[in-house]
Structures are given as C-alpha cells and as structure tokens.
Amino acid sequence: xxxxxxxxxxxxxxxxxxxxxxxxxxxxxxxxxxxxxxxxxxxxxxxxxxxxxxxxxxxxxxxxxxxxxxxxxxxxxxxxxxxxxxxxxxxxxxxxxxxxxxxxxxxxxxxxxxxxxxxxxxxxxxxxxxxxxxxxxxxxxxxxxxxxxxxxxxxxxxxxxxxxxxxxxxxxxxxxxxxxxxxxxxxxxxxxxxxxxxxxxxxxxxxxxxxxxxxxxxxxxxxxxxxxxxxxxxxxxxxxxxxxxxxxxxxxxxxxxxxxxxxxxxxxxxxxxxxxxxxxxxxxxxxxxxxxxxxxxxxxxxxxxxxxxxxxxxxxxxxxxxxxxxxxxxxxxxxxxxxxxxxxxxxxxxxxxxxxxxxxxxxxxxxxxxxxxxxxxxxxxxxxxxxxxxxxxxxxxxxxxxxxxxxxxxxxxxxxxxxxxxxxxxxxxxxxxxxxxxxxxxxxxxxxxxxxxxxxxxxxxxxxxxxxxxxxxxxxxxxxxxxxxxxxxxxxxxxxxxxxxxxxxxxxxxxxxxxxxxxxxxxxxxxxxxxxxxxxxxxxxxxxxxxxxxxxxxxxxxxxxxxxxxxxxxxxxxxxxxxxxxxxxxxxxxxxxxxxxxxxxxxxxxxxxxxxxxx
DNA sequence: TTAGGGTTAG
Numbered sequence: 001x002x003x004x005x006x007x008x009x010x011x012x013x014x015x016x017x018x019x020x021x022x023x024x025x026x027x028x029x030x031x032x033x034x035x036x037x038x039x040x041x042x043x044x045x046x047x048x049x050x051x052x053x054x055x056x057x058x059x060x061x062x063x064x065x066x067x068x069x070x071x072x073x074x075x076x077x078x079x080x081x082x083x084x085x086x087x088x089x090x091x092x093x094x095x096x097x098x099x100x101x102x103x104x105x106x107x108x109x110x111x112x113x114x115x116x117x118x119x120x121x122x123x124x125x126x127x128x129x130x131x132x133x134x135x136x137x138x139x140x141x142x143x144x145x146x147x148x149x150x151x152x153x154x155x156x157x158x159x160x161x162x163x164x165x166x167x168x169x170x171x172x173x174x175x176x177x178x179x180x181x182x183x184x185x186x187x188x189x190x191x192x193x194x195x196x197x198x199x200x201x202x203x204x205x206x207x208x209x210x211x212x213x214x215x216x217x218x219x220x221x222x223x224x225x226x227x228x229x230x231x232x233x234x235x236x237x238x239x240x241x242x243x244x245x246x247x248x249x250x251x252x253x254x255x256x257x258x259x260x261x262x263x264x265x266x267x268x269x270x271x272x273x274x275x276x277x278x279x280x281x282x283x284x285x286x287x288x289x290x291x292x293x294x295x296x297x298x299x300x301x302x303x304x305x306x307x308x309x310x311x312x313x314x315x316x317x318x319x320x321x322x323x324x325x326x327x328x329x330x331x332x333x334x335x336x337x338x339x340x341x342x343x344x345x346x347x348x349x350x351x352x353x354x355x356x357x358x359x360x361x362x363x364x365x366x367x368x369x370x371x372x373x374x375x376x377x378x379x380x381x382x383x384x385x386x387x388x389x390x391x392x393x394x395x396x397x398x399x400x401x402x403x404x405x406x407x408x409x410x411x412x413x414x415x416x417x418x419x420x421x422x423x424x425x426x427x428x429x430x431x432x433x434x435x436x437x438x439x440x441x442x443x444x445x446x447x448x449x450x451x452x453x454x455x456x457x458x459x460x461x462x463x464x465x466x467x468x469x470x471x472x473x474x475x476x477x478x479x480x481x482x483x484x485x486x487x488x489x490x491x492x493x494x495x496x497x498x499x500x501x502x503x504x505x506x507x508x509x510x511x512x513x514x515x516x517x518x519x520x521x522x523x524x525x526x527x528x529x530x531x532x533x534x535x536x537x538x539x540x541x542x543x544x545x546x547x548x549x550x551x552x553x554x555x556x557x558x559x560x561x562x563x564x565x566x567x568x569x570x571x572x573x574x575x576x577x578x579x580x581x582x583x584x585x586x587x588x589x590x591x592x593x594x595x596x597x598x599x600x601x602x603x604x605x606x607x608x609x610x611x612x613x614x615x
Numbered sequence: 616t617t618a619g620g621g622t623t624a625g
Contacts, residue, residue, distance in 0.1 A: 073616090075617060082618080116617085148618090149619080153619095153620085181619095182620045209621045212621035217621090243622075247621090278623080282623040282624070285623090308623090310623050313625085343624090
C-alpha cells in the first residue's frame with residue numbers, strides 16, 4: 001500500500017502531456033514548488049521524468065531542474081538517460097551516467113541504467129564507447145539481464161560487428177524469444193541472412209515479430225523473392241500478419257518491380273483493415289513509384305494523413321526517377337512550407353530532380369543551401385549527384401572542375417557520373433580520363449569497362465574495344481550479365497542474357513523475328529555499336545537481339561492483352577540500340593512500354609521516350 | 616517509477 005501511494009503519479013504531474021508548452025510546464029513546476037510537492041525527491045524525479053519523456057526534443061527544462069537538484073534519485077537520472085537516448089542529443093545521456101557514478105548519495109547504476117545506455121550507444125553508433133559500456137555493465141554484474149542482452153545484440157548489429165553479436169548471444173545459456181529474434185535480425189542486418197534463417201528455423205516458438213524480423217531480413221538484403229515466399233508461409237501457418245509485415249512485403253515488391261503483387265498487397269491491407277501508418281503509407285507509395293505507376297504513387301502520397309520526412313523524400317525521389325524534375329522541386333517547396341525539416345537523403349532526391357531536367361542553377365543553389373541553410377554536410381552521394389547534374393547538362397568542364405575541387409577524395413561514383421556524361425556527350429578524351437580514375441580506385445569496376453568500350457564502339461574504334469576486352473580478360477573482370485524481369489498475371493518471369501530455358505522460348509524467338517521484320521519495314525537499321533566486342537555485323541545483330549529487355553518485351557507482346565502496358569525491370573542501363581528499338585516498338589505495335597533500368601524509368605509511347613534521350 | 620526483438624526515403 002505504502003509503495004503504491006509513494007509511486008502514484010501526482011495529479012498535477014499527470015497534466016504534463018506531449019503537447020504541453022514550455023510556458024505551461026513552467027507554470028506547473030512553479031505550482032508544485034509552491035505546494036512543497038517537489039520536496040519529496042521521488043516526486044521531483046517523477047516531474048523531471050514525465051517532462052523529459054513526454055517531449056524528447058525539449059529536454060532543456062528537465063536538464064536544468066535536475067542539474068539544480070543536489071541528490072536526485074536513480075529513477076530520475078535513469079529517466080534522463082532514457083529520454084536523451086531517444087532524443088536528437090543522445091550523447092547527453094553520459095552526463096547523467098557520470099552523475100550516477102560520482103553521486104555522493106549512495107546511488108549506483110542498475111540494469112535500467114545500462115539498458116538505456118546501451119541504446120544510446122546504438123543511436124550514436126559509438127564504436128569505442130559501446131564496448132566500454134559493455135565492459136562496465138559486466139563489471140557491475142548486469143550481463144545476465146535479458147533486456148541488457150538484447151540491447152547489446154542490437155547495438156553490435158548497428159555497429160556492424162557480427163562477431164560480437166555471436167559472442168554475446170553464445171554466452172546466453174537459454175536465450176529467450178526476444179534475444180533470439182534480436183539475433184535473427186542482427187545476422188540479417190550484418191549480411192549473414194543464411195545463418196539468420198537457420199536460427200529462425202530452430203526457434204522453439206515464433207511470434208509475429210520473429211516472422212517479421214526474418215521477412216525484413218530477406219527484404220533488406222535484396223532477397224525479395226525469399227521475403228515474399230516466407231510471407232506466404234507465414235500466412236499458410238496462420239500467423240497474424242500486421243502492418244509491419246506488409247511494409248517488408250511492399251519493399252520486396254518495389255525491389256522486384258512486381259506491380260501485380262504490390263497491388264495484391266495493397267488490396268490485402270485494405271481487406272484486412274491494417275493500420276495505415278506513415279511507414280506503411282510510405283512503403284506503399286514507394287512500391288507504386290518503383291513499379292512504374294507514379295500517378296498512383298502520388299495519389300497514395302496525397303491521401304496520407306501524416307507525412308514525415310521519409311514520405312516527402314520518397315515522393316520526391318519517385319518523381320525524379322520518372323523524370324518529373326519540376327514537380328519534384330515543387331514538392332520540396334511545399335515540404336518546407338509545411339515545416340518538415342529536410343535531411344541528407346531529401347537532398348539526394350532534390351538534386352536528382354534537378355539533374356533529370358537539367359536545372360543546373362537550381363541544383364547548385366540547393367547544393368549550397370545544404371550546409372549554409374540546413375547545416376547538412378554534403379556526402380559523397382551528393383557530390384556524385386552534382387557531377388551528374390553538370391555532366392548530363394553538357395557542362396563537362398564544370399563537372400570536372402567540381403570533381404577537382406571536392407573537399408574529399410573523389411570516389412568512383414563521381415568519376416562514374418562524369419564517364420556517363422562523356423558517353424552522352426561523346427567526349428572520348430575526358431571519358432578515358434574518367435575511366436582511368438575509376439579503375440585506379442576499383443580495378444574490377446565492370447561498369448567502367450563497359451561504358452568505355454561502348455564509347456570506343458560508338459566511334460568505331462575497334463582497337464580501343466579490343467584493348468578493353470583484353471584488359472578485362474587479363475584482370476578476370478566479367479561483364480555483369482543483363483537481366484530483365486516482367487510480371488504476367490502475378491507471376492514474375494526473369495530473362496537472363498543467353499538463357500534459353502524459358503518454356504515459351506520458341507514463341508519468344510518467333511515474336512523477336514516478327515519485331516525485327518516489322519521494324520525493318522519501318523526503316524530501322526540496327527545500331528550495333530553498344531555490343532562489347534568487335535564481331536561481324538550479322539553476329540552483332542544477333543547479339544543485340546539477345547539483350548534481355550527485348551526478349552522480355554517480346555514475351556510481353558505475346559502474353560499481355562492488347563492495350564495493357566508492358567512493364568520491364570532491367571538490372572543494367574538500357575543500351576542505345578534497345579532504347580531506339582523500344583521507341584519504335586511502342587509506335588509500331590501501338591503499345592506503352594515502361595522500362596525501369598538501373599538509373600531511372602523510361603516511358604515509351606508513340607515512338608518517343610520520356611527521358612528525351614538522356615539517361 | 617523507468618526497460619528488450621520486427622517496418623519506410625539514397
């Protein structure tokens with residue numbers, strides 16, 4: 001009874017809510033002081049903890065109150081570590097940890113202290129401090145606390161230290177469901193999704209969170225089909241699916257470009273009345289954008305009740321990916337008007353938006369505003385976007401100048417953007433320089449070899465083509481095999497270059513011949529330059545016929561009803577000839593064709609492409 | 616009177 005009375009929340013403290021203003025908080029504080037309520041250290045702790053936990057980003061007041069208090073309780077100090085760990089200033093947790101350590105009030109850290117502190121280290125990605133905190137908690141005897149253990153596994157996974165995850169996990173005699181799930185997630189996060197699955201399979205019991213962890217593990221490591229397979233198994237086993245499961249399912253569909261399956265997932269969410277959280281809404285929108293239906297993506301976006309920086313950034317990225325640069329920038333203005341703070345990823349979308357439509361001035365201004373207005377230091381990714389922006393617009397000198405003046409060493413991405421620009425604008429000399437730089441950094445960068453070889457082929461420099469081929473051979477560099485995917489009636493068909501095993505291979509061949517015939521009748525002459533090797537003209541045409549997007553398009557023409565757009569996802573950039581051919585097919589066969597290549601979307605219609613020849 | 620595992624944008 002006594003303890004209940006002691007820990008019941010004071011009615012005035014209960015008034016503190018997450019939307020309590022600072023002024024109101026001060027009024028409550030003054031009242032509590034006048035009434036002598038805060039003379040009780042437990043109630044003071046309650047006030048500070050409530051104020052801090054209700055608003056993670058306004059901890060100053062609680063900090064001040066506690067700093068003026070000579071002998072705060074362990075509860076109050078732990079609460080401050082917990083609040084800071086979730087705030088934008090997690091490092092301040094250590095101030096309160098130090099107060100616990102150096103308290104003259106007989107206070108010493110407990111399992112709560114270390115649990116919160118370990119989470120602070122995860123937030124901070126504290127490579128050195130994390131292990132020290134681990135050492136300290138062992139010294140204080142808390143390494144057997146299951147909350148602390150799962151926290152440590154999570155922390156080491158965030159730090160990318162799988163061996164430490166294994167060490168912690170291996171030392172737990174009987175890990176509970178939570179620790180096992182944390183370990184499954186940690187292995188998947190650190191790249192060992194196979195071991196994650198082994199662990200998952202031998203778990204004596206699995207709740208929906210464990211299933212979600214494994215599905216997410218697959219989705220995040222690019223094993224999208226496995227993610228969808230496991231989701232199907234989850235349903236078959238009668239495990240309760242929730243909105244978190246669907247986020248991973250949608251993410252897997254986005255990755256595959258599987259629009260039918262994505263639509264099915266959308267219908268499933270509605271049918272089962274799953275909660276449309278901002279995360280789920282973002283995943284849904286992203287799925288539609290990445291599967292080629294940008295209008296539907298924007299419809300989802302505008303229908304979202306809450307839009308955070310992820311939602312805005314994803315919508316802007318979707319627009320940029322489809323070539324709608326101006327719309328992307330308009331959305332950026334709107335986002336700022338709404339008071340949503342952009343982050344570094346937002347600027348990647350902004351710069352891509354500028355790049356796809358050649359808005360050099362706007363791109364430069366936005367890039368400069370990153371550090372000047374928003375205090376965000378540009379990362380390599382942003383520098384790459386800027387080189388792409390200048391290069392794509394044909395300002396090759398400025399692109400080179402930009403690279404040469406980068407405050408950090410230019411990475412292969414920056415040189416790669418320049419190389420692609422050189423290909424677009426046919427600048428052989430600079431292209432050679434760019435490829436040399438890339439290969440100095442990454443001797444086996446197959447993309448650079450292919451681009452360079454294609455540039456030589458474009459200028460009929462067969463000697464150049466051969467020399468690239470020789471170097472590739474000597475260094476054991478293989479061209480990444482092309483692969484195109486098309487979905488028909490909810491089934492994903494994958495065409496890999498040279499693979500003739502598709503059950504309808506013969507029909508596809510016939511359709512390819514038909515396409516060839518009809519295109520020739522319309523005056524098409526194959527541009528054979530992008531074929532990597534210098535071979536006889538006729539053979540070259542055959543090799544081009546095998547570019548996987550053409551095979552997938554042929555399959556689409558056979559299987560999809562008239563008027564249904566053909567949607568292809570390709571793992572490489574579309575080559576110039578395929579781009580021309582696809583334009584012509586869209587006209588000759590009166591068919592809309594939407595291709596997602598490694599970089600962006602191409603919408604082919606009536607003999608034209610939305611990229612206007614720049615990709 | 617404070618605590619643990621699963622989700623979104625490059």
